[in-house]
Amino acid sequence: MTTAHRYETGEEWALAADAADPLADFRAEFCMPQHEGREIAYFCGNSLGLLPRATRQAVNDELDYWAELAVEGHFRGRLPWLDYHEFVRDDLAAIVGAKPIEVVAMNSLSINLHLLMVSFYRPTAERPAILIEKSAFPSDRYAVEAQVRFHGHDPATALIELEPDQANGTLSDAAILRAIDEHGPRIALVMLPGVQYLTGQALDLKTIASRAHAQGCMVGFDLAHAVGNIDLALHDSDCDFAVWCSYKYLNSGPGAVAGAFVHERHARTDRPRFAGWWGHEKSTRFQMGPEFRPTPGADGWQLSNPPILALAPLRISLQVFQRAGFARLRRKSQALTGYLEWLIHERVADVLEIATPTEPSRRGCQLSLRVKGPRESGRQLFEHLQNDAIVVDWREPDVIRAAPTPLYNRHMDCRRLVESVARWRDKR
Incomplete structure (x- = not known):
């Protein structure tokens, strides 16, 4: 170059x-948008990626299976719906630098953030706090504040906000690590972005996770502006969890199905979680038993069966990334x-x-x-x-x-x- x-x-x-x-x-x-007969110069993939031309056919294929097979589409067709979320797993793992067992496509980002904080934000009287950045994306701020209140703590004291310390409004690595060291004994969860949405700054995930773990904190990352944009090595970063959306750089459409990462060391855990049928182990799911036995890995945090018409665009987009x-x-x-x-x-x-x-x-x-x-x-x-x-x-x-x-x-x-x-x- x-x-x-x-x-x-x-x-x-x-x-x-x-x-x-x-x-x-x-x-x-x-598909390149037009403005008054002129092709647009599009610089908004960080808000909504453009439509891959192959997506329309992929969605139509699933509509055709629905029309032709009805409920049997769960078990028949080229890509049976019962296993459909597994058809994006390997490509999704590759793009975030994870093992396949560590990723799942499900829900939306904010829902996934709440679901994973249920498991990984476990505040105590001595350690009630969440560390976030001062200019966090509003949804992250709303979610962490809601979780703090849900657990009976006061956001005024249990939210620790990182103030930008550089002239352009960005955070130095030193300031982040200093805050972790200073407040570490009070922090239950470090919750930071992979790429800060307002400034575009990419954070050093591995260094943050290492310092936070040394202080006994759990670590989660919001990768909404990072996935499909920067090199991610989530497994090697050693963070506990991460969440992201798929409608920005992953080009999966407005309101697209989101994703989540749970590190392999939590593949089997007794941490509390909100349970749902599709998170039950696959081999006995249809026995319809009353006892929840989670599928090992990120799949165990699923609640409902996968949204096929939302997963089809993600499958196509990830294939484009793999070819490129x-x-x-x-x-x-x-x-x-x-x-x-x-x-x-x-x-x-x-x-x-x-x-x-x-x-x-x-x-x-x-x-x-x-x-x-x-x-x-x-x-x-x-x-x-x-x-x-x-x-x-x-x-x-x-x-x-x-x-x-x-x-x-x-x-x-x-x-x-x-x-x-x-x-x-x-x-x-």
């Missing part, structure tokens, strides 16, 4: 870089994001500042941008980009997020974005 000192601002360079991209053909596998190869995708992601960062500094440094860390190891493909000047300028630029067929997203109070996603974004998309910002600046 091209390094920063060889980037150029001209259109010819961007076109040549795209022509040389070994992953260029994957773009054609996605995540190592190649990550290299392209770093090249695109590096190019976008370089262009911003070269062309519109007087307009934009970047909150996301510069080091590739500390970010994924998202760049979080702030407009210099009056706060209302940020919203004005966002609306200008939308009207110019460039889709980014806006996060209060003042952040524009742009994510050049390697499966379908190009260098030319990055150039379109920056040139549009330059035109907006020149018209002000």
Whole structure:
């Protein structure tokens, strides 16, 4: 991939870089939205990934099985519904760096977070606290606060919030580890993101888990903005659990079925859990007995039978990732994001500042941008980009997020974005 000192601002360079991209053909596998007859430059895969063209047929196939086989579709057809969640297991494990027994596709992220906190947030009078970041995604904040209250504790004292300690609003590794060391004896659960949604900062999961475990804490991660975006080695990170959604970088559709990881050491555990029929061991599930015997591994946290029409898009998307190869995708992601960062500094440094860390190891493909000047300028630029067929997203109070996603974004998309910002600046 091209390094920063060889980037150029001209259109010819961007076109040549795209022509040389070994992953260029994957773009054609996605439906590209249009705006007034013009193809959109889409930088919002960190909110909702684009539709893989093969997804429609995969869903239609399951509808056809439903029409033709009815209830027998659970046992017949190419992919019987009874085992359908197992057909995504290996690819899901590969993309998060886990063993197949450690992952399951189920529910939504917030539901999975609650279910796993039932097992892994076990507060005591001496150790009631949860460590989160100050600007946690609202759903995480709501969930951990609800769990704290459910157990009879006061969030005012049992939630420990990490304040950003760096000028761009990010957290230094030292600040995270210092908070764990300082509050460790009171912390029951460390609950942090893999990639912070507002700043795009990637955290060092293994180091955090190691320090937290040394203090006797359980460790969970929200990977909503990390899965399909950065290299994850969940098994080796040694965290106790993780949760994620599949509608962002995993391109599985609005409200897509989510995922969960439970480390192999908890495959058989007497920790409490909310039990459901589909979490019962597979070999005796249909004996319909009254005693719950959990399936070993992450499957044991399932409640209900799998949502087939929601799993089909995930199965297709994971197959795309496997064909592309995540190592190649990550290299392209770093090249695109590096190019976008370089262009911003070269062309519109007087307009934009970047909150996301510069080091590739500390970010994924998202760049979080702030407009210099009056706060209302940020919203004005966002609306200008939308009207110019460039889709980014806006996060209060003042952040524009742009994510050049390697499966379908190009260098030319990055150039379109920056040139549009330059035109907006020149018209002000």
